[in-house]
Amino acid sequence: MEGVPERPEEIKTTVSGSRPVAPGPDPDTLRHPLRHHGDAEAAPGLVDFAVNVRGDAPPAWLRARLAAALDDLARYPSAEHDRRAREAVARRHGREPEEVLVLAGSAEGFALLPALRPHRPVVVHPGFTEPEAALRGAGLPVGHVLTAEAEGHRLDPAAVPEEADLVVVGNPTNPTGVLHPAADLRALARPGRVLVVDEAFADAVPGEPESLAGERLPGLLVLRSLTKTWALAGLRAGYALGDPALLARLAAPRPHWPVGTLGLEAVTACSEPAAVAGAARAAAELAEHRRTQAAALATVPGVEVLPGVAPYLLLRLPAGRGAVVRERLRRNGIAVRRCDTFPGLGPDHLRVAVREPARVALLVEALAAALVGVAA
Template sequence: MIPSATHHRTAAAGDLTALDRHGDDDVAPGMVDFAVNVRGRTPGWMLDALAVRLPDLAGYPLRDDHDAAVDAIAQAHERDRREVLPLAGAAEGFALLARLRPRTAVVIAPTFTEPERVLTSAGVHVTRVVCPEPWDVAAADVPDDADMVIVGNPTNPTSVLHTREAIESLRRPGRVVVVDEAFADVTLAVRSGVEIDEPESLVGIAHPDVIVIRSITKTFALAGLRAGYLCATADLIGDLTAGRPHWPVGTLQLTALRAALSDRGRAHARAQARIVRADREAMCAALTDAGIDVCGTPAASFVLVRTIDGTARKNHLARAGHAVRSCANFAGLGPDHLRLAVREPHVVAGLIAAWRGDDDAEHHLDTPGTDIDDGN
C-alpha cells in the first residue's frame, strides 16, 4: 500500500471545482493513495542528511547553506549560479511571478491550478487558453499581447510531455514564458537506442525570457518540507526577489536541495524515472485491459482516465479505500476525468478490483456531484 497522508487541508474538501483543491484533499488516513503524485517514501539517505542538521535549527539559515544549494543546482543544470533561486516549494515560485507585474498572463490548460489562483489573488488578469485533446501545446491559441505564458511540462494532470521546440515557440518579444517542470525529473525518452533523461527540459538553457520552476518534493517524497527552485536570468531573478522576506528558505530545505541535486540525488531521480516508466506502462496496460479509458500518451508519474459519472466513481473507490483525484477543477476537463498516480502493479490490481466492483454494482452509484467528506 502507498502510505496516505496523516493530515490534509479541508478548506476545499466540499467543492471539487475550487482552484485551491489538490490531491491531498482526497486522501484520508489508511486509504490507498492514487490522488497525490508523491513517490513512495523519503529515501533513507535524505532523511540522514536532514537529521544531521536538526541541532542547527536554533540558528538562522546560513549563507554557506544557501550557496551550497545554489552551487549544486547550478552544477546539475550547467547554469550560472546567478541564474538559480532556491524556493520554499515550487508554489512559492508561482507566487513570486506577480512581482513581474504582467498585464495579461495566460495559463495553457488543462494545467495545475496554483499559478492561476495566486496570480488572480495578486490582481493579475489571467486568461485560460484551453488546448483540445490530446492537449498539444502547439494547438494553443495564445493571444499575441499576452506578456506572460505559463505551461506545464509534463503537464499536470494530462501527463503530456511537450517538445522543447513547442515550448520555445511560445516566446515573443516582451513576453516571459514560465515552464512548470515539477515532474520533469521522472521523464525519459529512448532515441536511437539511447536513454535520455529529462528529454524536453529547458532548465539547462539560459533563454533571457524563460523561467523554469522545479520541485524536489515529488520524486524525493518531501512534500511536507516545501522545497524547490527556479532557473532564470539574473535580471529576472532580481525582479522576482525584490522585497522578498529575509530567510525565505530554511536550513532543512537548503540541505534537501543540496542533497537532491548532488550526484547521489541525481542518480536517485534517474532510477525513479525508470521505475515510473515501467510501472506506468504496466498500469496503462492493466487499466486498458480492464476497460478503463486511459487518455492521451502519459509521460509522467500519473495518468489521466475518463469514466462515466466520475464523481460517483471517485466516491465508490473512496469507500473501497482508494483515493483518486477528481479533475473537476481543471479547465478543459471535468468530473468525468480522474487522475491516478502511477503505482506498483499489485497496488494497481487492487484499484482495478475496486473499480470492477463498481461496475458490478453500477445501479448503486451515487448521483454525480454528491462528494463524500474525504477528510473524516
C-alpha cells in the same frame, strides 16, 4: 497594482489550434476551485492514488542527511547555506549560481508571479492551478489557452495570444501527463514576455527529454520541485532557473530567510550527482510501472487511459459516471484525484498516481467493482 490598468481587458480563452472563443472566467463565478489539490483527497487509511509523491518517506540516505542538519536549527539560515544550494543546482543544470533561486517548493515560485507585474497573463490548461490562483489573488485578469483532448492535449504555440506578457505551461503537464516538444515551448519565448515552464515532474521522466532547465532564452523562467521524487512534500523544496535580473524581480517581495535550513540542505543533497543518478533510476522504474499500470487499467470496461508520460495517468470514465465511481472507490478505501477542478476537464476525468503493481491490483479491482451497474 502598479502597472496594471484599472479595468484591464480580459485576454480571450483560446482552444489550441482554433480561434479565440470566450473570455477567461470571472473569479467570482469560476466553477473550478483552483486551490483544490490531491492531498485533500488522500485521507489517512486510504490507499493513495491521489498524490503524486514517490514513496511513503524520503530514502534513508536523505533522512540521515537532513537529520545531521538538525544541529544547525538554532542558527538562522545563512548566505553560505543558500550559496551551497545554488551551486549544487547550477552544476546539475550547467548554469551559474546567479541563475538559481532556491524556493520553498515550486509552489512558492507561482505565488511570487504577481511580483513580475504582468498586464496580460495567460495559463495553458488543463494544468496545475496554483499559478492562476496566485495571479487572480493579486487582482490580475488571467486568460486561458485550452488544449483539446481530441488532439492529445498538445499545445499549439500559435494559440497563445501575441499580447500575453506572461505565459505559464507545465511540461510534463499536470494532470494530462503530456510532454510538449521543447521546440514548441521555445517558440513562445520573446522579448517583453515571461515564459514560465513548470517542470515539477521533469525528473520523473527518463532522460528528462524536452526540458528547458539548461537553456537561456529571453524571459524564460523554469520552476523545479524536489518534493515529488524525494517524498519531501512536507518539507517544501524546489528552485527557479532564469536570468539573474528576472529572478531578482521574482524574489523582490520575499521575506528574509525565505527557505529554512532543512530546505536548503535538501536542495543541496538532491542536486548532487549521486542523487541525480538515483532519480534517473527511479524515473526508469516509474516508466515501467506506468506502462504496466496503463495496460491493467485499460482492461477495465468503461475506462479510457489517455496518453502521457508523467508519473500519473489521466482516465476518462463513461459520461456522467465519474462522481459516482470516485465515491465508490473512496468507500472501498481508494483515493483518486478528481479532475473537475482543472479548467478544460470535467467530473468524468480522474487522475491516478503511478504506483507499484501490488497497489495497482487493488485499484483495478476496486475500479471494476465501482463501474458495475454504472458503465454506459
